[in-house]
Amino acid sequence: MTEAIRYERVGDIAVLAVDNPPVNALGRDVRVGLAAGMDRAEAEGARAVLIHGTGRTFPAGADIREFGKPPTEPFLPDLCNRIEASPLLVVSAIHGTALGGGLEVALSTHYRIATPSAKVGLPEVNLGILPGAGGTQRLPRVAGSEAALDLITSARHVGAEEALKLGILDRIAEGEAREIGLAHAQALLDEGAPRRPVGEMPAPEPVDFDARYDAVLKKGRGQLSPAVAVRAVQAACELPFEQGMARERELFTELMQSDQRQGLIHAFFAERAVGKLPELDGVTPREVASIGVIGGGTMGAGIATAALLAGLPVTLLEMTDKAAAAARGRIEHNLEGALKRGKISKARFERLAGQDLRIATSYAALSGSDLVIEAVFEDIEVKKQVFAQLDASCKPGAVLASNTSYLDLNEIAAATSRPQDVIGLHFFSPAHVMKLLEIVVADRTAPEVVATGFALGKRLGKVSVRAGVCDGFIGNRILAAYRACAEHMVLDGATPFQIDAAVRGFGFAMGPYEVSDLAGLDIGWASRKRKRAAGLDPKARDVTYADRLCEAGHFGRKTGKGYYIYGPGKSGAEPNPEVMELVAAERAEKGITPREFTDQEILRRYMAAMVNEAARVVGEGIARRPLDVDVTLLHGYGFPRYRGGPMKWADMDGLDGLLEDIRGYAREDDFFWSPAPLLEELVAEGRKFDDLNTPAGD
Numbered sequence: 001m002t003e004a005i006r007y008e009r010v011g012d013i014a015v016l017a018v019d020n021p022p023v024n025a026l027g028r029d030v031r032v033g034l035a036a037g038m039d040r041a042e043a044e045g046a047r048a049v050l051i052h053g054t055g056r057t058f059p060a061g062a063d064i065r066e067f068g069k070p071p072t073e074p075f076l077p078d079l080c081n082r083i084e085a086s087p088l089l090v091v092s093a094i095h096g097t098a099l100g101g102g103l104e105v106a107l108s109t110h111y112r113i114a115t116p117s118a119k120v121g122l123p124e125v126n127l128g129i130l131p132g133a134g135g136t137q138r139l140p141r142v143a144g145s146e147a148a149l150d151l152i153t154s155a156r157h158v159g160a161e162e163a164l165k166l167g168i169l170d171r172i173a174e175g176e177a178r179e180i181g182l183a184h185a186q187a188l189l190d191e192g193a194p195r196r197p198v199g200e201m202p203a204p205e206p207v208d209f210d211a212r213y214d215a216v217l218k219k220g221r222g223q224l225s226p227a228v229a230v231r232a233v234q235a236a237c238e239l240p241f242e243q244g245m246a247r248e249r250e251l252f253t254e255l256m257q258s259d260q261r262q263g264l265i266h267a268f269f270a271e272r273a274v275g276k277l278p279e280l281d282g283v284t285p286r287e288v289a290s291i292g293v294i295g296g297g298t299m300g301a302g303i304a305t306a307a308l309l310a311g312l313p314v315t316l317l318e319m320t321d322k323a324a325a326a327a328r329g330r331i332e333h334n335l336e337g338a339l340k341r342g343k344i345s346k347a348r349f350e351r352l353a354g355q356d357l358r359i360a361t362s363y364a365a366l367s368g369s370d371l372v373i374e375a376v377f378e379d380i381e382v383k384k385q386v387f388a389q390l391d392a393s394c395k396p397g398a399v400l401a402s403n404t405s406y407l408d409l410n411e412i413a414a415a416t417s418r419p420q421d422v423i424g425l426h427f428f429s430p431a432h433v434m435k436l437l438e439i440v441v442a443d444r445t446a447p448e449v450v451a452t453g454f455a456l457g458k459r460l461g462k463v464s465v466r467a468g469v470c471d472g473f474i475g476n477r478i479l480a481a482y483r484a485c486a487e488h489m490v491l492d493g494a495t496p497f498q499i500d501a502a503v504r505g506f507g508f509a510m511g512p513y514e515v516s517d518l519a520g521l522d523i524g525w526a527s528r529k530r531k532r533a534a535g536l537d538p539k540a541r542d543v544t545y546a547d548r549l550c551e552a553g554h555f556g557r558k559t560g561k562g563y564y565i566y567g568p569g570k571s572g573a574e575p576n577p578e579v580m581e582l583v584a585a586e587r588a589e590k591g592i593t594p595r596e597f598t599d600q601e602i603l604r605r606y607m608a609a610m611v612n613e614a615a616r617v618v619g620e621g622i623a624r625r626p627l628d629v630d631v632t633l634l635h636g637y638g639f640p641r642y643r644g645g646p647m648k649w650a651d652m653d654g655l656d657g658l659l660e661d662i663r664g665y666a667r668e669d670d671f672f673w674s675p676a677p678l679l680e681e682l683v684a685e686g687r688k689f690d691d692l693n694t695p696a697g698d
C-alpha cells in the first residue's frame with residue numbers, strides 16, 4: 001500500500017480510499033496503492049471491494065504532470081484490467097468529478113453508484129489524447145456507440161442523472177461517497193449479485209464511423225484527438241475486447257507523441273498558472289460585494305451581465321434616461337439568453353433583472369460600490385473626466401477600474417487623487433461570454449488592488465492575465481502587429497480572402513478580415529485616424545484602401561458589406577469585389593507591382609509578426625511570462641488551442657528558423673521587421689520561451 005491509498009475493512013468489504021489531493025489524480029503512488037489494495041483484499045478473503053475518493057472528488061483523471069515523462073508501472077490500463085478481473089465484487093462510489101482515468105477506473109469496477117451532484121466524463125481529447133485505459137472500449141459497451149462517441153469527442157462532463165440514464169451509473173444516492181458505496185456493496189452482496197465485468201459485455205452496435213470521423217475532424221478545425229478517438233470507438237465495435245484495448249493503446253501512444261498533445265497540455269497548465277504571480281503571494285484582495293458600471297453600451301451591458309450572473313448586484317450609470325432604458329434593454333436581452341440556454345431559472349432572471357440591477361444617472365449612486373468599472377467612449381479626455389468624477393463620488397478603498405483597450409492607464413490614474421486604487425480590467429466583447437480578462441497594472445496600482453482584480457476575474461469565471469501598460473496591452477498590441485503584416489501582404493500582392501483562408505487553415509476560427517467585418521470596420525478606421533493624427537513615422541507603410549470602404553459606409557457585417565458581402569439569400573459571405581478594386585488603385589498609386597504569395601508564405605509572415613511582437617511584449621515586461629501571451633491569444637483572439645498559443649507554437653516550430661526568416665524579411669523592410677531582442681537572446685543561448693515560464697510549463 002502507499003500513502004495515497006487508505007485501506008480499511010468493513011465486514012466483508014475492503015474499502016480503498018484514494019487520498020491524493022487536490023483531485024486524487026491517478027499518479028504512480030495511487031496506481032501502486034490500488035493494485036496493492038486489490039491484492040490485499042483478495043488475500044484477506046474480503047467478498048467485495050469499494051473504491052472511492054477522499055476530499056473533493058473521485059479521481060479526476062490520470063496525473064497529467066506525468067505525461068511526456070517515461071511511463072512507470074503499473075500502467076493504468078493494466079490496473080483497470082486487474083480491477084475488472086478480480087474475483088471479488090468491485091464497486092465504485094463517485095462524488096465530485098470522475099473524469100478521464102477516474103471514470104475508466106470506475107468502468108472497470110463491476111457496479112457504480114454516485115452522489116446526485118457527481119459528474120463523469122472522458123475529457124482526454126481536450127488534452128490532445130484519447131481515453132487510454134479502456135474508456136473507448138468500456139464506455140460504448142455500457143452506454144452504446146452513439147453516447148460514447150458524443151461523450152468522448154465532445155469531452156463534456158455529464159451530470160449524475162444523465163449518466164444514470166446512459167447506463168454509466170447504476171444508482172444515485174444522497175450521502176457521503178463512502179457511506180453510499182458501502183450500503184450499495186452490502187446490498188449487492190446480500191442479494192447475491194454477480195460480478196459484472198464490462199469487458200465481457202457484448203460489442204456495441206456500429207455506426208457510420210467514416211462519416212463521424214470526417215465530421216469531427218472538420219468541427220475541430222484540424223484538431224486530431226477527437227477524430228482519432230472515433231477510430232478507437234470503432235475498434236470497440238469491430239474487434240474482440242483485448243484487441244480493441246490494444247488498438248486503443250496504439251492510437252493513444254500516437255497522440256501522446258503529437259505536438260497537439262503538447263500544445264493542449266501547455267494550454268491546460270498555462271490557464272492555471274496565469275493567476276500565480278509572486279507579487280500576489282500573501283496579498284489579500286479587497287472585499288467586493290457590489291459593482292458599479294459606467295456606460296451601458298454593448299461592453300458595459302456585457303460587464304454588468306457577467307457581474308449579475310456571478311451574483312454581484314450592479315449599479316449601472318448612464319447619462320440620460322433614454323440611454324439608461326437602452327442599457328437595461330441590453331442587459332435584459334443578455335439575461336434572457338442565459339435563461340433560454342437554461343443557465344438561470346425564471347425566478348433568478350426576475351431577481352437579476354429586478355432587485356440586483358439598479359440603473360442610475362448620477363455619480364452619487366456609485367458611492368456604495370466596492371468596485372466601479374468604466375466602459376465609456378475610448379477617448380483619454382473623456383476617461384480622465386470620468387475618473388475625476390469617480391474620485392469625488394466613490395467611497396475610500398473602492399477599486400476604480402477602466403475597461404480601456406489601449407489608452408494610457410497611468411494618465412487615467414493621475415486624474416484621481418488615489419492612483420493606487422486604479423486598475424485596468426479589459427474585457428472582451430461580448431463581455432458576459434468571452435473568457436479573457438486582461439488585468440492591467442499601472443505604475444502605482446496597489447498589490448491588493450491587483451489581487452482584487454484576479455479575485456473578481458475568478459468570480460466572473462474569466463481567465464485573467466496580468467498586463468503592463470502600453471498601447472494595446474498584451475493582446476491588442478500583438479494583434480496590431482500581425483494585422484499590419486497582413487495589410488502589407490495585401491498591398492504587395494495577396495488578397496484579404498487568401499489570407500483569411502490561410503489563417504483558417506492554421507486552425508483559427510476566423511481570418512483577420514472576417515474578424516474585422518464582425519467587429520466593425522469603423523474600429524480600425526478610428527484607430528488609423530488616431531495614429532495618423534499622432535503622426536506616423538515617414539518610413540511606416542500607411543495602408544488606406546480600407547478607409548475607402550468606411551467612407552462609403554461599409555462597416556462589415558452590421559452594414560451588410562465590408563471585406564465580404566452578407567445578407568439574406570446568401571448562404572455564406574462572399575468576397576466583396578470592390579475590395580480588390582480599391583487595393584489595385586492603392587497599389588497603382590504607390591507604384592507597387594503585385595507578386596504571388598503562397599499560403600505557406602502568408603502563414604509564415606503572419607506568425608512571425610505575431611511571435612516577434614509577442615517576444616517584445618514579454619521582453620518589455622508587459623506580459624510577465626510567455627504563457628501569459630499564450631493564454632491571451634487563446635482566449636481572446638481565437639488562436640487554435642491545440643497549438644498551445646503563439647509562444648508554445650514557436651518553441652515547437654523552432655525559434656532559430658523563425659529568427660532567420662524575420663532577419664530575411666528585415667532585409668526587405670527594416671522598419672516593420674526587426675527581430676525582437678528577446679528572440680535573438682533566446683536563440684543565441686539555445687533556449688526556448690518555455691524556459692521563461694514560471695511555474696514551469698509542459
Ligand code: 3H9
Binds near residue numbers: 025076102104
Ligand atoms: C487521463 O485521464 C488519461 C487516461 O485516459 C489514460 C492514461 C493512460 N493531473 O482545475 P483546478 C490540478 S487524462 C494533475 O484549478 P477546479 C490542477 O493543475 C486526464 N493535476 O480545479 C490544479 O493544480 P494547482 C483526464 C491536475 O476545481 C489543481 O489540480 N482528466 C489534474 O477548477 C486544481 O485544479 C482531465 O482532463 C490532473 N488530471 O477543477 C481533468 N487535474 O492547484 C482535468 C487537475 O497546482 N482537470 N489538476 O494549480 C479538470 O478538468 C479540473 O481540474 C477539475 C477541477 C474539473 C478536476
